[in-house]
Structures are given as structure tokens and as C-alpha cells.
Amino acid sequence: MRIIVHHATCQGHARCWAQAPDIFKLDDEGYILPGDINVAEGDELLASRGAQACPERALEIDRTAAALESVFIQSRV
Amino acid sequence: MASNPVPDHVPPEMVRDFSLFTSAGMLPTPNGDPHAAVACVHAGPPIFYSPYNTRNGRGTWVITRTRDQRRVLQDAETFSSHRSIFASVLGENWPMIPLELDPPAHGIFRSLLNPLFSPKRVMVLEPVVRERAIALIDRIAASGTSCDVMKDFAFPFTVNIFLGFLGLSDDRLDIFVGWANDLLHGDDVKRPAAARMIVAFIDELAAMRRKEPVADFMTFVVQAEVEGRPLTDEEVRGTGVLLFVAGLDTVAAAIGFDLAYLARNPKDQDLLRSEPDRIGLAAEELLRAYPTVQMIRVATKNIDFEGAPIRKGDYVSCATMIANRDPAEFKCPNTIDLAREDNRHAAFGYGPHRCLGSHLARREIVIGLEEWLARIPGFRIKEGTAPITYGGHVFGIENLILDWS
Secondary structure, three states: EEEOOOHHHHHOOHHHHOOOOOOOOOOOOOOOOOOOEEEOOHHHHHHHHHHOOOOOOOEEEEEOHHHHHHHHHHHHH | OOOOOOOOOOOOOHHHOOOOOOOOOOOEEOOHHHHHHHHHHOOOOOOOEEEEOOOOOOOOOEOHHHHHHHHHHHOOOOOOOOOHHHHOOOOOOOOOOOOOOOOOOOHHHHHHHHHHOHHHHHHHHHHHHHHHHHHHHHHHHOOEEEEHHHHHHHHHHHHHHHHHHOOOOHHHHHHHHHHHHHHHHHOOOOOHHHHHHHHHHHHHHHHHHOOOOOHHHHHHHHHHHOOHHHHHHHHHHHHHHHHHHHHHOHHHHHHHHHHHHHHHHHHHHHHHOOHHHHHHHHHHHHHHHHOEEEEEEEEOOOEEOOOEEEOOOEEEEEEEHHOOOOOOOOOOOOOOOOOOOOOOOOOOOOOOOOOOOHHHHHHHHHHHHHHHHHHHHEEEOOOOOOOEEEEOOOOOOOOOOEOOO
């Protein structure tokens, strides 16, 4: 699973971080770091909860095969 | 109070007799529930025109659906925040910063101030906040089995933290609460008088910190630079005044509404007391059910919005208390479910102006509830008393006499 981060939409509510601080990393201002997030297999539930917590809808859950593959490739590197 | 004439471009069928200032339950009401009172708008259209929906009697469009409020508040280009609410009380025109700035200036000041209020920064402040809550509640518990939560806990607690930000001691706490009260709820004489006192106080504090810097908020502001230059006097003032206005009333009101709810719902009270791990989630639900602020934007151009002909200069109201009771967004919105999940409520607003103090406010509320429930046994509204609630620009609760004898 991959989380697509719409960085410009983030307004620093930090609700994702409140759910899963190890998955959703914030900058010094408290806004999410740019770049999509590849989620490790065991973290999927927590990551989806974090993504769903976003009041701005800045986090999109990508469950397509390509997303799964990218996680797989990453885990092999 | 007379309402302004409805502008010609507003179709008469879109006008509704509703206002956060004058509708039933909005004026000070014993045992009132202004949040439930406004929820009735969801029986009507998603957007309508309210002929009297600001303190000075101007009409606004009222956006009721959460989804539409998100759209308005995320689009700062179409819906401007520049209103000079505070300055206009003095017949002046300068913005509270960053609240009344639009992008791109807004972003510059937000970036400057964000680190001071970030989630990580708030974690550092937590021990001081908790210590203050414990000291106040211990004193209340030692002195009897009843108190006025607003006067004895909610205000001293939140104002103390605000004063800590400003590097000031507690000795002028009552004066500040008085100013805030006059500013938010006073008449046409008291409001400008309070505004003048606040401006003079902020100007004086800034001058003091320029001369002798200490480790506090105003020192940071007078030493800060934006775009390679120090802040102007007006910018320092606009920033200081916002901290004053935003920090004084809202969190205290939230704590008041929350404890009033728990006083009336002993089962929920017992549950949170015996399982304090639930307080974090419960506080989110209470923020959803009892938010305090109405955001107003000014249209910068003509736009047809969900069937409404919004014209340049029109006011557009996004009331958090209305969004948070939207049945399209929240299942059974008028039921308070302290275990509610997926609670993306609007209490701190949406878009670039998301409440700068939201992380601190959340911690203050959670810590306040945790320490109150840990130290005060089963409490209820004291017999023969009635909390007085009110609507308006900032919803609130005047008194809350609890009894645990």
C-alpha cells in the first residue's frame, strides 16, 4: 500500500501524525514532509487510519497493484 | 436590532430567518444548548442568506455542509480573510496576523509562527500545562465540594498558559479576562474601550521586549524577520493582538462545555474517569459537538456556489458548529458518541488558516479533562443553578457551578 501525499493541501492539522507518528513524518512547522509514503505490510491498518484522519483530504490511499509492487520492490532493495 | 436590507442579487427564496446572533438559543440562555439549536439548519438548504449574521448587523451567506465549508476555506483566493475585525472596533484598518492576511503574505507569517505552536513544541510545553491544571484543581478540591468551573478553573488555567507565552505572571489575570469579555460580549462603549486597552498593552509589551529581550513570544516577534526585514510596528501589534484574542476565550469555553456535558451524563463521566485512555478520542468528539467559532470570508469575485449567486464583497459564513452537525459528514451528528472514529471535524477550521493554536488547545483540553476527572469525584450541575450559554461570533458558557458533595 502507498499513501499519496498531496503536500500543498496539508494544513498542519497533524491528525495523521497523532494516529501514526512513525509513518507520517512532520517538518519543523508541523506539516507533513513531501513525498508519497510506501507503507510496510504490517502497518497498513494504522496507515489507512492516519490517512483517513486528515480533515483536508490531503492523504490518498493507493491500493493499486503498482503501489503494492513498489512496496515489494522497496522491501527487496 | 434592524437588519440590513437584503442585497438585490440575493434571490428572496434563498433568504432565511436564521442568525448565530439572534435565532432562538443564541442569546444568553439558562441551561441552553446553542449547538443543538443551530443544527436545525440541516433540515433546510445547503446554502442560504442570513440578513443579520454578524455583530454589526451585516448579512452573510451561510454554508451548512462540511464539504462546502472545506471548499470555501481551502480557496483563499476566492474567499478572503481580510476583514480587520478587531481594528474596525477602533475605526481602524489593520489585520490581525496571520488570521486576517491572505496568501502569499499569510504563508510568510504562518511559517514564522508555526514552529512556536507545532505538535512537537506543544509536547515540550505539556509538563507546565499539566502542572498548572493540577495546582488549580487541587486547590478547588481542598476548598470544598462545589465551584464555578469557568471562574475557578477554565479561565485561570487557559489564561495562565497564555500569560506564560507572554512571559507574564498571573497578577493581571482578572484584568485580561475582563478585557476579553468586554471585547467579545460588551456593548458599543465597552468594546472599543477594551480594544484600546489591549492595543496599548501589546504595544507596551513589545516596547519592553525590544529594550530587554527575554525568552517569550513577544520577544520572538519583535526580533523576527520576514523577507529579510524586521516586522513593522503594525505587524507586531497585529500578531500580539491575535494571540491575545485567540488564546483567552475559546479553550476556556471548550472546557466549560465539555465538563457541563459530563456533569449531565454520569455514565460517560464514569467511563472516562475509570478509563482515562479514552479521553483523547472523547475530547475530539466534544470538539465536534461543541466548537466555538464562526469563520467569515469575503468573496473577492463573483461566483456561483452550489446555486447561490455570491457576488464580490459578499460575506460567507462557515460556522464550525454548523459543519460539525452535518449528517452528510457525521453519522447521527446530534448524538454525542465519545468513541466516535473517523472524526474529521471542523472545530479548528479548514484550509490555510487552520487554527494556529490547535495543537496547544487540544492538549489543554485533554490535560484539563484528565486532571479534573482524576481529582474530582462524580460531579453534577449544582442543584438550583443553571449554566448560561450563548451563541454569537464565539459560542460560550458564562458559568458552570458543579457539585460533588
